Structure formats: C-alpha cells, structure tokens
Amino acid sequence: MSEKLFNKILIANRSEIAVRIINGCRVLGIGSVAVYSEADINSKHRLVADESVAIGPPPPGESYLDIDKIINAARETGCDAIHPGYGFLAENPDLPERCAQEKITFIGPSAEAMRLMGNKVASRVKMAEVDVPLIPGMTAAATELDVFRKAAEKAGYPVMIKAAAGGGGKGMRVVNGPGELGDAIEAARREAKNAFGDDTVYLEKFIANPRHIEFQVLADQHGNCIHLFERECSIQRRHQKIIEETPSVALDAKLRARMGAAAVNVARAADYTNAGTVEFLLDRDGNFYFLEMNTRLQVEHPITELVTGTDLVVEQIRIAAGKPLSDGLKNLTQRGHAIECRLYAEDGDNNFMPSTGTIRHYSEPTGPGIRVDSGIMAGMEITIDYDPIMAKLIVHAPDRQTAITKMVGALESYRILGVKTSRKFMVEALCHPEFRAGRTYTSFIDDNMSERAEQDDDGLSREMAAAVAAVLSMTTVRGSVTGAGPSEASPTPWQVMGSWQIGDSINA
C-alpha cells in the first residue's frame, strides 16, 4: 500500500464533477472536503464528501467563485490540495497563485500556462510561433469596428466574433456580411462581459460545417507529455456540447497521429502540466486548425477514460503530487466506442428553456458498459442559480452502432421526474440516420433537428401512461398537493402495498 499522495483535497466545485472528484479521492484513500452554498445544502456532492464547509449564499460570486472563502475552507479543514473541477474557478489563474502563496497544491496547470491558453488571442499568437495550423483571423484583440472590418475582409466572410476570455458558446456570433458586423460585435461583447467579466472579443474566419475534434493531453512535472486520443464533440446546440463520442469516424490512423502530435506540441509550447484538452476544427477537406486549449478537466472526460481504460482524476492527483505519468499510460490504444449524453435541466420539447423543480423520482440505468456521473438525487431541488448540468450518461460498447443502441436504451431507462430534461431530443438525435452514418458536424442540430415531428406511436405511450397512472393512483396515498416531502418522491411500502391482511387472503 503506497503512501497517500495528499492528506485531504478540497473540491472547489459542485454537482456531478464534485462527486466525480470525490470518487477519485476515495480510490486513492485521500480525504475529501466539499464546499456548498445555501442552495446546495441538500446536495449530493455535500453528502458524499467526507467533510463539507458552508461557503455562503447561492450566487456564485458569493460562494463558489469566492477564492478567499475557498482558501479559508481548505485551511479550516487541513486540506493540502484543491481541485477546481470545470467552470467556476477552474481557469482562473488567481486560484493557483493563491494556492502557491498558501502552500496548498493546486491540481491543475500553472497560473502562467492558464493565463496564456486562457486568453484565446494570446494563445493564437503563441501557436503561430510553434507551427500549429491556425484559423485565419485576428491575432490581437481590438475595440475599433474598423479593425474588425479589415480583418473580416482579409479572412473573407463569413466570419465569427468570439470572446477572448472564454468559450462554451458565450460571446460568439457568426457574421455573414459587413452589414451585420457592428451588431454582432455588440451582442458578443454583452454576453462575454456577463459570462466572463471580460468583454474582449476578436474575429476569426468562420469554418463552415466543421467537426469539432479535441484531444486529451496529460503532462507531468517531469517533462513527459502524452495525448489520450480524440473526442468528437460535434453535436452542439448554441455552441454547447450535448453529445460527445470517441473515436471519431472522421479520423484515420494517420490523421489521428498528426493531430495527436500537434496537440502534444501545443501543450509543450504552453509549458503545460496536468490534464488539458486541445481543441481543433476539422474542415470538410481534412484540414485541421487549432481552436483553443482548455486548461482543465473537461465535462466529457469519461468517454476517454472508458476507451483507454484510464482514470483521469486519479492521474491529475498523481501529477499534482509530483509523480511521473503512470506506467498504465504507456502504449495506450482505443478500445471500442464510447458516447456521452449530458443531462441538463432544460425542456427539450420547449426550446430548451431552463427547467427548475424538485426531483420527485430518480433512477439511473444500469448494465454492462453503462456509466452515470450524477450530481443529483431524488428530493433535491434544481434552482436557477447555476449551470443546469445535472448528470452525464456514458456508454461503452465494442463498436459505434452498438454504442448508439445501448445509449438509446439507457436514455429510455433513465428516469427523472420533477425537472424537465432533453432525453427525448437526444434519443431522436441518436436515432437520426445522419447520426447513425457518422455525419456529425457542428451544424447537425440545425440541419437535422429543427423540424421535429410530433412522434405519435399510435397513442401507445399515452395509453401506457394512463395505465401506469391508474395503478399509481390506486397504490399511493395522494395526500397534500403541496410540499415535496419524501412521501411524494418515494412512497413508503405502506403506501405502495394498498390494503392487506394478516394471514391467508380469502379473496385472491
């Protein structure tokens, strides 16, 4: 039994990723400390951690984004390391800097690497130096409309306005002609300011119908750097990923090797350590361009873990503790096919409007090659305070078609009542012939899912629902209609049993 890498790790995050990291700590025998805001007082991540510290009212600025509170919580509980998860402070260089001052290990890259790659414009400049193919466009931020106009003319319309300080679809606008440029810049600035606190935007040529392919990289503090192959993330809605898979059907061994090598070059150029992801756009002609690097663990990391047989959170902790990359990471190959679907609290049947409510029933699908990374449980309240991701459903199968079938079955057996999700939408996307054929471009949803027929299986679902409702109403006590107490979410056996007698029943 090797010695513990850390005594305790504080997870500066919430929901499913916090649960995931706690899981990694458990595997390594390291204590876990969760932080929670008032909105998360009954949350799963708080429940599964060894210890938890209250860090303030719901607004992220007063809780999860408050570095002082995070550091205090770590000191209070004797943590020697902090894992930032994704989102929140994960790409804020102030956190690793504070950690360094406090002699707490930050599980992630250095503040410098974060700063460099976190700035989309600066990273473009750096990558141009090391000969990584770039999307044509601005290599410096600007505010004057004229500069944007000239850059757009040089790159050629259509162009895209993007936020320098972050991604995830926020602060992005496509511009088809010079007439739209001014408004687009304005809208992008507004969104960027709100999402990242920084309204710096820049301009790039818009690559039509690309595939979004990213490569996972791991680098230790001893100069070793590897890639763990790609993830295909082309199913996106408003630039937010919803379905990801690996391997990508668009890559053959040669292209994979070239892109993988480029990803490693990017990481080395940035002096990167720990886990990171290098994003590329692949155009229809098989050319790839560096898009950006994410200096954190990503939401979709599980698909990489399943096909390579690795545990990225464990690797992150090891790297941060100064260990070289594990032997298990040598000679990696991709085995089988993995797909991930993100479960958001949003109404997939109503323009994906955010959904809130109390989870009244929750049961996960199970079976070989089915994995659920969840931040929710029955009885929890989903509020508007945070990003609506609730859980991730991941499947692994020997080949792509089997993985698709397995995912559809898993989505259909994943039961969440009380909050709306877009499971039905994802089933439709997965069953779509274009998806089955592997023709997954970032325009997939716009191209194939804008007209969704009202699928009527000749009333079967409705009738089945009525039959189930009839039995439910006979077997549960429909008491008060207010209050989300445990009896609503999960009736007691007394409620479910209905009438019963001791001894033999005379009427069958």
Place this chain on the structure above:
Amino acid sequence: MPKHEFTINGETIECSSEKHGRQYEVKVLGRTFTVTPTSPGLFSVLVDGQVHSAAAVVGADGSILVDIKASVLELREPSDEEFAGGAGDHGEEKDKIFAPMPGKIVKLPVKVGDTVEPRQQVVIVEAMKMENPVVAKARGKVKAVHFAVGDQVDTESPIVELELEEDPAKA
C-alpha cells in the same frame, strides 16, 4: 372493476383496471396493459407481448408524472383541474408572452402594432448566463408591451400581449 379517467394534453382517456395478485390488468381504449409495481415509483408494463418500464410520481400540483421511453407525460384526473397550473405554467396562453424564468430583458424587437408570426422571436430574456429567446406561439398583432430592454422580469407578468388572429381553418 375500478374505473379511472385522465386528461393528457387536453385529451381524455378512460381506463378500467382489475387486480390479480401483484399485477394490475388495465384496459385502455381496447388495449390491455399488465402493470406491475416493481419498486417505489417504478412499474413494469407488458403490452402486445412487449415489456416496457416506466416511473411515475405525483407532481407538485397533484398531477401524475409518468416517465416512459425518455418522455415525461403529465396526466390529470378531472378532480385535479382546480389544482392545475403551477407557477410559471403559461403553456396554453398564446396571447401573452412571459419570461420562461426570472431574468433581464436584453432584446425586445417588437412594438405595439407589429404583426408576429408563429415562432417569431418576441423577446430575449437573459437567465442562467444564457440568452433565452421567447417565440410567439400563434399569429397575432402586438397590442401591448409592458416592459423595456434592461428591465428585470418574473414569470408571472406578461411582457407582451397579442391580439390573436382568428384562424378560419380552426374548428
């Protein structure tokens, strides 16, 4: 034989059930479903030789929520009508436009007198760090605009009111 009646999406469905040990045979519009409660909230359903599984609970407003094949259906018993429509449930009101959740209006591209088409963007409300466009559900003329860009709105006060166009094709 206990009888039940439910409304789902405005349609009324009747069913009658018979209990056999742990199972229930429920007849709905000529089809017979064999429903077996398996664990709290979970049911196994056999119909036409195929097995399906479903989850069902009583919702916050007394309706029954059933999760079947990745869809959630909401059923009400006729006596529940008075409880129907929780906060923010404005699905049926086509002549009023509400925010989907509390937020700030960042765009309001219509004014009184404009004609809007179904699916036309009427307002964009910023919530959860994303811009959420709200579209008109029917054709109509804008008869009132109660807010402006920059205003904070809740889900209860209509932002835009429409005078719906009479659809001659509708019964």
